[in-house]
Amino acid sequence: MESEGDRCSSGESCDPEVVCEKHLFKSEPSECLVQLACSHHQCAFPLHQNELCIWNTATAQPLCLSGHLYSISAVSFGSKINPLLVCSASRERVIVWNLDECTQKVQEGLTPQGIVIGTLLGTVLHVRFSPDDQQVAVCAGTRIYMLSAKIEDILAELDAHLAPVTAAEFCTWEKNILISVSEDRTFKVWDYSTGQLIYQSGVLTAAFPLLSLLIDEENKQIITGCAEGQLWIFSLISDHNYRCVAHINLKKAQEKFCNKVWKSGKEIGERQNTSKFCKTHNLRPEGSVETSLPILLIEHCDFLVCFHNQENMYSALNTSYFWIGSSTGLFIINLANFELEAFLSYKDYSNLSIRFARSCALTRKAVNGKVLCLITSMFEGMIALLEVNVAALVRTQQSDFLLRGDKNSLLVIARCSLLTNSPLCKGLKKTMKEPSNKTLGVKSTVKDQPLVFHYKIKSSGYTAAPRMTMFSPNNNLKKNEVSKWKTSCKCKNKEYPLESYPPIKYEKEISVTCKPTPIFCVQYSGDGEMLSCGLADKTVLIFNSNLTDTYNVFSGHDGAVNSVGWSHDKKWLVSASEDRTLRVWSVCNNEPALILGKEKFHKTVRFAQFYFIDAFILLCCGAEFHLLSFHLDTTKDDLKRYKQRSVCKLVQKFPMASTMEITSLSAVNDFYSYIVLTAGSNRALEVFDLNAGRSTAVIPEVHTRSVHQICQNKGSSFSTQQPEAYNLFMTTAAGDGIKLWDLRTLRCERRFEGHSSRSYPCGISVSPCGRFIATGSDDKCAYIYEMRSSTFSHKLGGHTESVINVAFSPSSPQLTTATLDGKLQLFLP
DSSP: OOOHHHHHTTSSOOOTTTEEEEEEEEOOOOSSOOBOEEETTEEEEEETTTEEEEEETTTTEEEEEEOOSSOOOEEEEOSOSSSOEEEEEOSSEEEEEEHHHHHHHHHTTOOOOOEEEEESOOOEEEEEEOTTSSEEEEEETTEEEEEESSSSOEEEEEEOOSSOEEEEEEOSSSTTEEEEEETTSOEEEEETTTTEEEEEOOOOSSSOOEEEEEEETTTTEEEEEETTSEEEEEEOOGGGTTOEEEEEEHHHHHHHHHHHHHHHHHHHTOHHHHHHHHHHHTSOOTTOOOOOOOOOEEEEEOTGGGGTTOTTOOOSSOOOEEEEEOSSEEEEEETTTOOEEEEEEGGGOTTOSOSSEEEEEEOSSOBTTEEEEEEEESSSSEEEEEEEEHHHHHHHHOGGGGGTTOTTOOOSSOOSOOOTTOHHHHHHHHHHOOOOHHHHTSOSOOOOOOSSOOSSOOOOSTTSOOOOOSOOOOOOOOHHHHHHHHHHHHHHSOOOOTTOOOOOEEEEEEESSSSOOOEEEEEEOTTSSEEEEEETTSEEEEEETTSSOEEEEEEOOSSOEEEEEEOTTSSEEEEEETTSOEEEEETTOSSEEEEEOGGGOSSOEEEEEEETTTTEEEEEETTEEEEEEEEOOOOOOSSSTTSOOOEEEEEEEEEOTTOSOEEEEEEOOSSOOOEEEEEETTSOEEEEETTTTEEEEEEOOSSSSOOOEEEEOOSSTTTTTOGGGGGEEEEEOTTSOEEEEETTTTEEEEEEBOOOOOSSOOOEEEOTTSSEEEEOOTTSOEEEEETTOSBOSEEEOOOSSOEEEEEEOSSSSOEEEEETTSEEEEEEO
8 A cells, every 4th residue: 555655755735634545455446336335434345346345444454255256336334333234236146244243253263144135136236224224225227126134035126217226215204215316317206115106207417327316314305416417406395296406517516616715715815725726626728628527426414513613613504514426526515505615626635546536435424523435446446545624625725614703704783883984973963963044044042022921831932942953863872771762662563473384375465556567666664564565657655564455655756666665663765766766755745755856866776775773865876875864854834835845965975896786785774783785787795884984895696697686684573582693684686596695704504496586586575583585486476485495385376477576574474475467465374
């Protein structure tokens, strides 16, 4: 066996901290793909074709078992540890070995014997023990034989595939269920106790066979991969009908990951590790041949367990990870967002003897943060046992991954006081600036001129000096005053039930106008009592929450209304239109209290909303967003009754970098927050800190298309027990699903797939309890997801046109959907 020192001295890179070659075995090369096995501290593989070798990593001693006449093509360990069984298969027989008994026989100087459970079944590509180790599924040819693990007995024969079966797995939570994949490019679900075929998928790929299979018990999904490097994830939940949750192109995922690592390394100056990494994988030399990435193995990964000593390491969601074994290396895939977390290329490490693998096996559980990997060479007669340090692998490629929970990380809830040079502080001073006497229209002092001769009379106030301060927020509230304020808020607002069922029961439908009119935006008031809608016919409508009555109608815009926003006190409504104007309406009055005309904006005004508990207005215009301070006054002057008395001033403009237009904006108004999120036509998302008055972070390529909507949970249902939930936000783009992000890490935590919004961008909404997500779709349906599942749980049909907007009520578990033909539908639990 060649030592590591000899290979490292050649001048090539050698990083044993990430991966080291524990042992190298010489053997005759196999003629076909061989199933290898790893379990705890032991590995099993064919040695010299027909001899089974069990290597104990603790004692570094081999146990050689003879019993096959022809080449061994499949090996698998049992599900239980005591006793630990191993099954080996060749074309002439299938043998089950009890390793404890075999070890004892060797110590006694006797030849170990296994139990022959099958003979002359044909070429075996895969074997798998049942969860109780009582049965063995043997994939031979186009059939699957269910054999007893104790005697030679064929319990069932499953025959429906049109090409050789390459893998089979038992479902642990459903009794007697087996799933198989084949070279015919389909997967099938069986009841092996009766031999009945339960489900048969369609053909998944054009020309490449399916090679591997994994059942994810936690999420109740199956993952299968083909020889071209394509992965499919299907749901096994009973009422999901085996729907496809996600499709992953491993080659594209690798390229995206390399670009991300290179950019992050360039930004933080860590070029030492990333330069070599990206030269190898991101830039293919001219004239070289691009290699495919066949999915040889899919296995569970103890990803988070490997970081148990990292105090700053956390995940917003309970995320699952899995390994992908390919001919060129190992990949770690995040099962929540379907993105690559890390990968190891064999050719990058000079201390490894094998550059291209024919077969691969990994241990399911990590020991001291390390996993064992067994690979066979594609071109030579070598078998290598590798030890991979998962944490070290991730650390060399994602330095930002270990910085989670950093004290300087971004937070939605304001944690510090306003800076003296903050735009917010300047805006509040502008609003609180004393008006001039000329503006007020009265003198500063008035002589005492009593009109009656009473000695005691309640003053009307006309003798007092005019009020000089318009708005002055009290930032120094005492604890008892804060508690009173919280109590009053709770009395005014209904408490949202945190353990509610999703609103999936159809309640009623109304048409907002006489003829079909698209509803471009919908939003509930903070108390959930009213619902506002912006229409394509230039009007704004307000309904009560149960859609039984129209509360008010606002008209005055000359273009379609693209956004509406409620004030925190529910007294005002702001609207923006395609006519390049912004209007603020009193809920109790049909006339606007404030109008900002076309002369103020050079492009269409979008995404108007109140901000900082009604202290400001935010809006987007082209590639920048504006921060406006304002004062609303609905009183009328008898002499100048058409003159607007409300005041609005521009505090500052914030341009978004490298984009032509801002496509979405979101900020919280129900509590103090300095964070504003924007997305642009360049497919990037930018985070602004308005206390600092600058951009603080940029996430490039958030979606494959421009982000249509950014959605935050802006309510108060999380209280102080779950403040971290406010740091989660979602983005959506037409044809690219929904992504859940964590502001603290700027990482995508989960991806939601399954709905078919391909051509028209549709809105999303999150329930105040944070458990459910709703989205529209161009297939005339709305979809509801649970936060911890990547596929939808409910599909709400019955709409007559595309569902382009959805809104959860902030006070009760109800959902309103809006369609392209001007209809609102109400759903209750």
